[in-house]
Amino acid sequence: MPEPKxxxxxxxxxxxxxxxxxxxxxxxxxxRGIQPWFDEEDxxxxxxxxxxxxxxxxxxxxxxxxxxxxxxxxxxxxxNEIKFALDKALGMPEGRIFxxxxxxxxxxxxxxxxxxxxxxxxxxxxxxxxxxxxxxxASQLERTTVELPKRAIEEENLAIEKATKEKVEREAIEKATxxxxxxxxxxxxxxxxxxxxxxxxxxxKWEREAAEKTAxxxxxxxxxxxxxxxxxxxxxxxxxxxxxxxxxxxxxxxERAKREVVEKPVRSLLIIISSIILVAMCLFLCVFxxxxxxxxxDISSKPVLxxxxxxxxxxxxxxxxxxxxxxxxxxxxxxxxxxxxFHKVNILWTDLYIPIGYxxxxxxxxxxxxxxxxxxxxxxxxxxxxxxxxxDLVGTKTFEIYPK
Numbered sequence: 001m002p003e004p005k006x007x008x009x010x011x012x013x014x015x016x017x018x019x020x021x022x023x024x025x026x027x028x029x030x031x032r033g034i035q036p037w038f039d040e041e042d043x044x045x046x047x048x049x050x051x052x053x054x055x056x057x058x059x060x061x062x063x064x065x066x067x068x069x070x071x072x073x074x075x076x077x078x079x080n081e082i083k084f085a086l087d088k089a090l091g092m093p094e095g096r097i098f099x100x101x102x103x104x105x106x107x108x109x110x111x112x113x114x115x116x117x118x119x120x121x122x123x124x125x126x127x128x129x130x131x132x133x134x135x136x137x138a139s140q141l142e143r144t145t146v147e148l149p150k151r152a153i154e155e156e157n158l159a160i161e162k163a164t165k166e167k168v169e170r171e172a173i174e175k176a177t178x179x180x181x182x183x184x185x186x187x188x189x190x191x192x193x194x195x196x197x198x199x200x201x202x203x204x205k206w207e208r209e210a211a212e213k214t215a216x217x218x219x220x221x222x223x224x225x226x227x228x229x230x231x232x233x234x235x236x237x238x239x240x241x242x243x244x245x246x247x248x249x250x251x252x253x254x255e256r257a258k259r260e261v262v263e264k265p266v267r268s269l270l271i272i273i274s275s276i277i278l279v280a281m282c283l284f285l286c287v288f289x290x291x292x293x294x295x296x297x298d299i300s301s302k303p304v305l306x307x308x309x310x311x312x313x314x315x316x317x318x319x320x321x322x323x324x325x326x327x328x329x330x331x332x333x334x335x336x337x338x339x340x341x342f343h344k345v346n347i348l349w350t351d352l353y354i355p356i357g358y359x360x361x362x363x364x365x366x367x368x369x370x371x372x373x374x375x376x377x378x379x380x381x382x383x384x385x386x387x388x389x390x391x392d393l394v395g396t397k398t399f400e401i402y403p404k
Contacts, residue, residue: 008143011060015071322374
C-alpha cells in the first residue's frame with residue numbers, strides 16, 4: 001500500500017510590518033492544500049520563537065521570501081531568516097526549487113537573492129506563476145497540493161480581481177491623497193519660503209537700515225569730532241598767533257626801547273650836525289652875499305675869443321672868463337637850448353652842486369657848435385654846465401677855477 005503524500009510545507013519569511021499582506025497569502029495557500037508556516041498562526045503561547053522559527057525553516061520544503069520596501073530596508077531578525085534560507089538553498093541539488101522571492105510591491109531585489117527568479121504578485125498572473133513553482137517543488141518531493149474546483153477558482157479570481165481593483169483604487173486614492181498632501185506640503189513650503197523670504201528681506205532691510213543708521217551716526221560723530229578738533233586746532237592757532245603777535249609786539253617794543261637808547265645820542269648828534277649844516281649854509285649864503293653870484297647877464301652864448309675856449313683842458317684862472325663849446329652833428333634852426341651852471345661845494349663830506357645861473361639860446365642858422373661864455377664869478381672851485389634841448393639833457397662839461 002503506497003504511503004500517503006503529505007502537503008507541501010512552505011515557510012513564509014517576512015517583515016513584521018508586512019503581516020496584513022502575508023496573512024492574505026497564508027489563506028491563499030491554505031485553500032490550495034499547502035501547509036504554510038506563519039508565525040502569527042503557528043506559534044502558540046509559551047513557545048520560544050527564537051527556537052521555533054529556525055526549526056520551521058529547517059523542516060520546510062520551500063521558503064517564500066516576501067519582498068517589500070520594509071523587508072528589504074529593515075534591519076533585524078528577517079535578515080537572519082533570509083541568511084538561513086540562503087545557506088540551506090546552497091545545500092540543495094542543482095535544479096531544485098527551494099527559494100521563491102515574491103514581490104508584494106515595487107521594490108529592489110537584494111543582491112543576495114538576485115540569482116533566483118522572483119515572482120511579481122502585483123500583476124494578475126503573479127499568483128498562478130507562484131503556484132506553478134510550488135507545484136513543481138511538490139512534484140520534486142512527491143508532496144500534495146489541492147486543485148480547487150473551477151467555480152471556486154473563478155470565484156477566487158473574481159475576489160482577487162476585486163481585491164486587486166480595490167487595491168488599485170485604494171492605491172489611486174492613496175496616491176491622490178499623497179499627491180494632494182505633497183501639493184499642500186509644497187504649497188505650504190512655498191508659502192513658508194515666501195514668508196521666510198519676506199522675513200529675511202525685512203531682516204536684511206532692518207539690518208541695512210541699522211547699518212546705514214550706525215554709519216550715519218558714526219559719520220556725524222566723526223564730523224562733530226573733526227569739527228571739534230578743527231575748532232581746537234583753530235583755537236590753538238589763534239592762541240599761538242596771539243602769543244606770537246604779543247611776543248612780536250613785545251620784541252618790537254624792546255627793540256624800540258633799545259634803539260631809542262642807542263639812537264637818542266645819535267639824534268642829539270644829528271641835531272648838532274643839522275645845526276652845523278644850517279650854520280654852514282648861512283655862512284655859505286653870507287659868502288655869496290660878499291661875492292657876486294652869477295646872473296643871467298653874466299652868461300653869453302657867443303664866444304668873445306673864438307677858438308681859445310677848448311675845454312679839453314678844463315682849468316681856468318680866477319681872473320679869466322669861462323668859454324665853453326659843444327660839438328653838434330647838426331643844430332636845426334629855431335631849436336631852443338638851455339645851459340644850466342652849477343658850483344660844487346662839499347658840506348660834511350658830501351658833494352653838492354649849487355645852481356648859479358642859466359641861459360636860454362635859440363640858434364638862427366644851422367650851427368654845428370654851441371658856444372657859451374660865463375663871466376668868471378671870482379670863486380675858486382669846481383663847476384659844471386649842463387646843456388638841455390627841449391628839457392632833455394644833451395651834454396655836460398665840468399671845469400675848475402684856480403686862484404691867480
